[in-house]
Amino acid sequence: MAGRKLKQGEVPQDVMAEILRILQTISYGEVVLVAQDGILVQVEWNEKLRMESFGIPSQVQTWSEKQRQHISEHVRQEFGRLQYGRLVIVVKRGDIVQMERTEKQRFTGLDGEGI
Numbered sequence: 001m002a003g004r005k006l007k008q009g010e011v012p013q014d015v016m017a018e019i020l021r022i023l024q025t026i027s028y029g030e031v032v033l034v035a036q037d038g039i040l041v042q043v044e045w046n047e048k049l050r051m052e053s054f055g056i057p058s059q060v061q062t063w064s065e066k067q068r069q070h071i072s073e074h075v076r077q078e079f080g081r082l083q084y085g086r087l088v089i090v091v092k093r094g095d096i097v098q099m100e101r102t103e104k105q106r107f108t109g110l111d112g113e114g115i
Helices: 013-025 065-080
Strands: 029-036 039-047 085-092 095-103
Touching: 013 029, 013 039, 013 065, 013 085, 029 065, 065 085, 065 095
Parallel strands: none
Antiparallel strands: 029 039, 029 085, 085 095
């Protein structure tokens, strides 16, 4: 993917595969896709260690191809709506429980460049 220019709203297949892999390994945490000008510029993730699960080995989720496609479609659809902002995929107890889309609004021409 190095040197390749992404299109607005695009989540390349190799990046999506990595996002799905990460989501399958997290027990508690989130994966964040960051958009600038509608272009995916970075993927972040963090895992939270809950006190009640300390010492218990985490389990990797196993998804069918249909589940993988369903999750991929939702991620692509929600990310495709972003110009500037973040799509946060929240995981609790190993399950994806929600997606949060935070859209930033850019204003120009108001006493300078932006607010």
